Amino acid sequence: MAVTSLPAKRKPQKQNAWKAYSDWANNHRKWLFAAPAMIFVAILIIFPLGWTLYLSLTDSSGSVRAESEFIGFANYLEVLSDGDRFWPAVARTFIFTSVALLVQMVLGMCIALLLWRPFKGEKWVRVAILLPLVATPVAVGMMWRLIFDPNIGFANQMLGLLGIPAQPWLSGEHTALPTVIFIDIWQWTPMVVIILLAGLTSLSEEPDEAARIDGASAWQRFRFITVPLLMPTIIVAILLRSIDALKTFDLLYATKGRGGGSFNEVETLNIYAYGLSFDYNDYGLSSTVLILFFLIIIAAMWVLTRRRKDVQ
Amino acid sequence: MQRKTLRVAGMTAVTAILAGGSLAACSGGGGDEAASETVRVTLANHVWTEKIIESIPEFEEETGLTVELTQLGEDQLSAQYNVQLNAGTDEIDVMMYRPLQEGKLFAQNGYLADLTERVSSNPEWEWDDFQDGPVDSTSFEDQVVGVPTITEREVLYYRTDLLEQAGLEVPETLEDLEAAAKQINEANPDIAGFVARTGKSPAVTQFSSFLYGFGGDFIDDEGNSAVASPEAKEAYEYYGRMINQYGPANVSTDMSWPEAMAIFTQGGAAFYTEADSLYQNATDPANSQVAETVGFAPMPAGPAGSKPYNVPSWGLGINEASNNQDNAWKFIEWATSKDMVLEIQQAGVPGPRNSVWSDPAGTETYPEDLAAAIEVSAENGVGHDRPLVINVGEAREVVGDPIVVGITGGDVAAAADAADEAFQQFLDDERE
Secondary structure (H helix, E strand, O other): OOHHOOOOOOOOOOOOOHHHHHHHHHHOOOHHHHHHHHHHHHHHHHHHHHHHHHHHEEOOOOOOOOOOEOOHHHHHHHHHHHOOHHHHHHHHHHHHHHHHHHHHHHHHHHHHHHHOOOOOOHHHHHHHHHHHHHHOOOHHHHHHHHHOOOOOOHHHHHHHHOOOOOOHHHHHOOOHHHHHHHHHHHHHHHHHHHHHHHHHHOOOOHHHHHHHHHHHHHHHHHHHHHHHHHHHHHHHHHHHHHHHOOOOHHHHHHHEEEEOOOOOOOOHHHHHHHHHHHHHOHHHHHHHHHHHHHHHHHHHHHHHHHHHHOOO | HHHHHHHHHHHHHHHHHHHHHHHHHHHHHHOOOOOOEEEEEEEEOHHEEEHHHHHHHHHHHHHEEEEEEEEEEEEHHHHHHHHHHHHOOOOEEEEEEEEHHHHHHHHOOOOOOHHHHOOOOOOOOOOHEHHHHHHHEEEEEEOOEEEEEEEEEEEEEEHHHHHHHHHOOOOOOOHHHHHHHHHHHHHHOOOEEEEEOOOOOOOOHHHHHHHHOOOOOOOOOOOOOOOOOOOHHHHHHHHHHHHHHHHOOOOOOOHHHHHHHHHOOOEEEEEEEEEEEHHHHHHHHOOOOOOEEEEEEEOEEEEEOOOOOOEEEEEEEEOOOOOOOHHHHHHHHOOOOHHHHHHHHHHOOOOOEEEHHHHHHOOOOOHHHHHHHHHHHHHHOOOOOOOOOOOHHHEEEEEHHHHHHHHHOOOHHHHHHHHHHHHHHHHHHHHH
16 A cells, blocks of 8 residues: 555644644544544443443342442342342353264264265255354244154154154253254354364365375374364354353244243343243342353453464 | 655545544534434334324324334334433434333433323313223323323133033123133143243233232232232242143243233133233234134133223334424324324224223124123223332332243242232332
8 A cells, every 4th residue: 555655753743723723633643543442342232231230239120220328349249149040141151062072073064074075955955064053043042942842843753753752852851952052053053064164175185185195094194284274264163152152042032932931041141141041030049140251251251262373 | 746746645544534423423412403304203002003004194184294213113112212222312302102011210300291281182082082991101290201102901712512501601700710710621632721822921910900809909008019928829829830730741931922812712722811902912813813703801800809900002203303293292292192092993992981991882893792891891890900119120020920931830929929029129129
């Protein structure tokens, strides 16, 4: 760009205001051009976050416009010592995320490897595999709710044909969480496939060929060549998917409703915070849960991005 | 030189966009101060709403006003109110709300305008014609804050063919009901003897009539928790046992009325206790496989008699922050006029007006046994179907817990004691 070749600083000249402005703008152009984005971020991220942080330090409830008292960290103490709802919700959030993520990565890798080399009918297979990704989570939730209905659902009728007794699926206290994890895997594995496939197609074939000539087995080539070369892409996939899975709300709410079911069986932190705010109108506690949740996500992301830098 | 001009032009453009953006942001907040010819009405998805929508052109023609309608599902409506009213919006004029669920909370937060003077301003519209129970529920601290639109009572839905086959009479007591459910379930293992809502929160309202029938209530006369009283424990045991032992196989613990109604209307259950206002789901052949064989009876009596709830499930209120309250009231007055209430009641939505109930035309479209059951329930009904507190959402989950424990065959007495402790704590907190 020609603009960058201009001298960075000019001698101050006594000129009209317009000239002064022009010079100022020229000298501060990195700020000026970044300003819209920075203001945007400030308004849309920092303000809500700051407001949530403020609410978490008050006993705001009923209406946020009603008077509320500043109560310091009392909400944090209450939430952190709550073994009935908060800690089980933390555990469920992590079980949901880690199990779904692990299966999605393994399954996604297998499918990506299968789709890597061109074959006949490749286009159709790819489209079919990507279909779950384009469906909206609420529609997906409703669909699986029908399939998993304990009395009239397709899943139990299929099991019946095989002579297996009917399962409670989404309605069971202990089977609901595994079932929603299954649905999440069904919906989001395609995204992992896309990311890994993009990474695979950009890999150079030479190291693989060299290893082949040296007599390396398929597994050895995968384990010691493909995976290490693909590692940055794998970490991107893990990063994106884990943020998404931690924050899952739509699928859980569509399948189990408020409170994650009568036994709170799929209540994750997001569902819990929503319930505190929209069912209980306890904005102080709800904000506290959200701030703690935010810190947990930040910590998890920090660990992952550090790992990514190490790899790179 | 040209380069510099371009650069300055670029800077100016950026500055202008920024300034323009912030100006636009400022102008977005201002509202129209003067009363508008447009009434903004927010309604829930309901048969009542469908009937009202059909007639809105008449209202617009009569008054010269324009109605701008927002229609939402029950949960979305609640969430919408939560966000918008919290922000002090003036963009809602008329709001359809659930007096027993949100009435106290909204009134306490000052979301609902005082209608006391308005309801008595028009003798022809006749406020005294509204039933006492519903009127109680739409009042707050001696102020009228809403007008009831839909009322409901719990009744027993049953299958006439199954009763005939088993040679049974329609059960009049809870004891008979259990025996009949047991007998039918044993004779037809694929058909549940009894079904009702099972979700922790949705079941509370339908459980309430059982609770009153056993002589209990959620809160005692001193305002303390009563959910661990011997009567309450018996009621919890009974409701849970009925579904656990004679209910559908693999019963879900998340059922609200659509799921429970589906089981009944697909022929999966002999008895079903539910609100009478939903009866068309069972009698409409398009939705129901048992339309020809469904019968209705008053809530079976417990040791304390037949005590179904008799409540206003929905009402209309005016947003306190609205600048258009006069026109909003015109809409409410029209929607709850005798003619409209009669018309809507004939379409199958039970209304709140005594004159419509005493008018033979008001019940002529109802199945005969249902009209009779409603008449009985209106006489001995209880005016609430959930704890009368401010944060009803939380209270329902607390007192609903033993229901679910009973349905899954757990220790109901222990669950009731735990719920009692939690509910007492909740009531104490709320009193502060």
